[in-house]
Amino acid sequence: xxxxxxxxxxxxxxxxxxxxxxxxxxxxxxxxxxxxxxxxxxxxxxxxxxxxxxxxxxxxxxxxxxxxxxxxxxxxxxxxxxxxxxxxxxxxxxxxxxxxxxxxxxxxxxxxxxxxxxxxxxxxxxxxxxxxxxxxxxxxxxxxxxxxxxxxxxxxxxxxxxxx
Amino acid sequence: xxxxxxxxxxxxxxxxxxxxxxxxxxxxxxxxxxxxxxxxxxxxxxxxxxxxxxxxxxxxxxxxxxxxxxxxxxxxxxxxxxxxxxxxxxxxxxxxxxxxxxxxxxxxxxxxxxxxxxxxxxxxxxxxxxxxxxxxxxxxxxxxxxxxxxxxxxxxxxxxxxxxxxxxxxxxxxxxxxxxxxxxxxxxxxxxxxxxxxxxxxxxxxxxxxxxxxxxxxxxxxxxxxxxxxxxxxxxxxxxxxxxxxxxxxxxxxxxxxxxxxxxxxxxxxxxxxxxxxxxxxxxxxxxxxxxxxxxxxxxxxxxxxxxxxxxxxxxxxxxxxxxxxxxxxxxxxx
Amino acid sequence: xxxxxxxxxxxxxxxxxxxxxxxxxxxxxxxxxxxxxxxxxxxxxxxxxxxxxxxxxxxxxxxxxxxxxxxxxxxxxxxxxxxxxxxxxxxxxxxxxxxxxxxxxxxxxxxxxxxxxxxxxxxxxxxxxxxxxxxxxxxxxxxxxxxxxxxxxxxxxxxxxxxxxxxxxxxxxxxxxxxxxxxxxxxxxxxxxxxxxxxxxxxxxxxxxx
Numbered sequence: 285x286x287x288x289x290x291x292x293x294x295x296x297x298x299x300x301x302x303x304x305x306x307x308x309x310x311x312x313x314x315x316x317x318x319x320x321x322x323x324x325x326x327x328x329x330x331x332x333x334x335x336x337x338x339x340x341x342x343x344x345x346x347x348x349x350x351x352x353x354x355x356x357x358x359x360x361x362x363x364x365x366x367x368x369x370x371x372x373x374x375x376x377x378x379x380x381x382x383x384x385x386x387x388x389x390x391x392x393x394x395x396x397x398x399x400x401x402x403x404x405x406x407x408x409x410x411x412x413x414x415x416x417x418x419x420x421x422x423x424x425x426x427x428x429x430x431x432x433x434x435x436x437x438x439x440x441x442x443x444x445x446x447x448x
Numbered sequence: 449x450x451x452x453x454x455x456x457x458x459x460x461x462x463x464x465x466x467x468x469x470x471x472x473x474x475x476x477x478x479x480x481x482x483x484x485x486x487x488x489x490x491x492x493x494x495x496x497x498x499x500x501x502x503x504x505x506x507x508x509x510x511x512x513x514x515x516x517x518x519x520x521x522x523x524x525x526x527x528x529x530x531x532x533x534x535x536x537x538x539x540x541x542x543x544x545x546x547x548x549x550x551x552x553x554x555x556x557x558x559x560x561x562x563x564x565x566x567x568x569x570x571x572x573x574x575x576x577x578x579x580x581x582x583x584x585x586x587x588x589x590x591x592x593x594x595x596x597x598x599x600x601x602x603x604x605x606x607x608x609x610x611x612x613x614x615x616x617x618x619x620x621x622x623x624x625x626x627x628x629x630x631x632x633x634x635x636x637x638x639x640x641x642x643x644x645x646x647x648x649x650x651x652x653x654x655x656x657x658x659x660x661x662x663x664x665x666x667x668x669x670x671x672x673x674x675x676x677x678x679x680x681x682x683x684x685x686x687x688x689x690x691x692x693x694x695x696x697x698x699x700x701x702x703x704x705x706x707x708x709x710x711x712x713x714x715x716x717x718x719x720x721x722x723x724x725x726x727x728x729x730x731x732x733x734x735x736x737x738x739x740x741x742x743x744x745x746x747x748x749x750x751x752x753x754x755x756x757x758x759x760x761x762x763x764x765x766x767x768x769x770x771x772x773x774x775x776x777x778x779x780x781x782x783x
Numbered sequence: 784x785x786x787x788x789x790x791x792x793x794x795x796x797x798x799x800x801x802x803x804x805x806x807x808x809x810x811x812x813x814x815x816x817x818x819x820x821x822x823x824x825x826x827x828x829x830x831x832x833x834x835x836x837x838x839x840x841x842x843x844x845x846x847x848x849x850x851x852x853x854x855x856x857x858x859x860x861x862x863x864x865x866x867x868x869x870x871x872x873x874x875x876x877x878x879x880x881x882x883x884x885x886x887x888x889x890x891x892x893x894x895x896x897x898x899x900x901x902x903x904x905x906x907x908x909x910x911x912x913x914x915x916x917x918x919x920x921x922x923x924x925x926x927x928x929x930x931x932x933x934x935x936x937x938x939x940x941x942x943x944x945x946x947x948x949x950x951x952x953x954x955x956x957x958x959x960x961x962x963x964x965x966x967x968x969x970x971x972x973x974x975x976x977x978x979x980x981x982x983x984x985x986x987x988x989x990x991x992x993x
Contacts, residue, residue, distance in 0.1 A: 314454070323461040
């Protein structure tokens with residue numbers, strides 16, 4: 285089996301989909317986590333609410349992973365026989381992964397900031413948990429849209445001739 | 449990618465949590481309305497303030513209570529701050545305070561006893577050793593301050609010279625440390641303090657009828673206002689030259705009012721309230737920043753401000769100041 | 784009242800002399816009393832004015848301290864006022880009022896700008912006002928001390944003089960007058976006794992001749 289440049293590019297697309305949103309989510313959840321430990325240090329009862337906020341920036345990583353798996357499937361990785369992509373097809377894969385990779389990365393970090401800021405509300409008025417959750421969730425919209433774009437592109441825009 | 453925001457996330461979380469325990473307007477009002485000092489302390493105690501045994505014995509143990517609260521705040525900073533140099537910014541004024549006291553006491557042969565602050569990080573013994581010639585007993589910046597104060601004092605032997613030189617050195621040290629810590633807000637806050645101090649020096653010295661030499665030595669460099677130009681304006685004496693220095697700095701209004709008060713020979717306390725207002729606005733801005741070092745430092749400053757307000761209320765209460773005039777005084781002084 | 788003097792002409796003369804002396808002394812002391820009173824009232828008036836001024840000034844200066852104390856901690860306040868800057872002294876002399884030594888105090892002070900012993904950091908403008916206010920009162924306060932001490936000294940002198948005048952007026956002079964009257968009466972009595980005796984002797988002699 286010979287390795288084409290297209291295959292390398294395809295793998296690179298998978299890597300992008302995993303790495304960027306994953307890193308973003310890691311940073312985002314870490315931020316909310318450390319701020320959250322600050323709150324929990326002073327008031328251990330708030331653990332549940334803090335956890336809810338911490339989960340939010342984690343979703344981008346999941347979107348990225350899903351995209352990655354889909355791409356792998358399209359490339360026949362699971363079938364055990366990687367399709368020999370042409371260079372153009374490789375670039376196509378990268379292009380399809382780009383929306384969730386970039387938006388996932390940035391939105392996860394930003395969502396982390398919003399959620400961490402929302403901790404202030406929880407610290408002062410724990411009964412108002414819904415509001416900071418909504419604020420943080422608003423950021424999620426754009427990650428979802430980007431994920432949708434990537435999903436459509438991968439599902440319907442790409443056909444490498446593998447099993448899908 | 450996150451820099452200071454990530455570094456201070458934990459501190460922000462904790463600050464947000466303890467911020468909820470700051471005295472609110474309603475509690476302050478209750479303290480103001482308390483029938484006597486003892487019940488005022490009781491209300492403070494319910495709000496989390498330290499209880500000291502002397503509350504019942506002494507007439508007003510306010511200093512003891514507030515020192516304890518400040519100590520608690522220092523512990524909080526030490527425990528929470530990701531940058532261990534940050535605590536120095538807040539204890540430094542007390543170190544320089546003790547240096548001033550001990551230097552004055554030694555120079556003029558008076559007992560320093562009750563003027564010594566217990567909140568300093570340097571021990572009085574080490575300062576005394578340094579004053580006695582063992583310069584390495586304290587860090588360089590402190591011994592440098594002592595050296596400079598002594599040098600200028602020898603030119604003009606007077607107790608306030610020690611104060612103004614050590615104060616100036618303190619701000620130099622504070623600025624240097626703040627820049628090393630690398631939090632822009634901290635530097636801005638210290639610069640704001642310097643500006644306010646400089647303006648206050650300008651007006652108070654004018655009212656006292658101090659000479660230009662002293663003012664020149666008292667003005668602190670490093671703020672946003674040019675201290676050299678301020679000194680020249682003081683020497684010059686014309687109101688316009690002050691306004692020139694201050695043009696487009698945002699301090700024109702205060703300066704105008706200050707000159708007005710000077711002309712009428714009235715008390716300058718009003719100007720000090722403006723300075724309070726400026727620093728309150730700065731604290732507010734900091735606390736509204738969602739993440740980063742600002743909310744943390746903002747909380748510390750807000751707590752210190754709260755302690756000042758409590759001092760004001762309790763002292764006024766002890767002195768028998770009426771509730772209405774206390775409220776008037778507090779009107780825009782608390783957030 | 785019992786009078787224990789021998790009723791002789793010598794005694795009469797001596798007593799009369801003392802009476803004259805006492806009356807003259809009384810008049811002199813009375814004059815002194817009036818004069819003292821005049822000075823005393825004058826001092827009282829001065830003291831009244833001064834005290835009002837001082838109290839007024841204190842009422843204005845002390846709230847400054849309270850206000851300063853409300854914004855400065857105990858340590859800051861103590862540190863600010865640790866060393867007294869005012870190189871002031873009091874010149875003490877004395878002067879005479881009606882032969883009474885009263886103090887004369889003068890407050891010697893340097894320039895006013897030299898009284899503030901503290902820097903500007905964390906000291907409040909209210910403290911400046913208070914220190915300035917108190918410095919301004921100082922000379923008056925010293926003057927007040929001088930006047931009040933003078934009043935005290937004068938008052939005790941007044942009291943002593945008044946006691947003397949009263950003693951002369953109500954005890955010594957009436958006593959002497961009484962004594963004089965008594966002696967005169969005694970002498971007259973003796974005279975009358977003598978006269979009667981002489982007349983009786985004359986009668987007896989006349990009877991014998993007849």
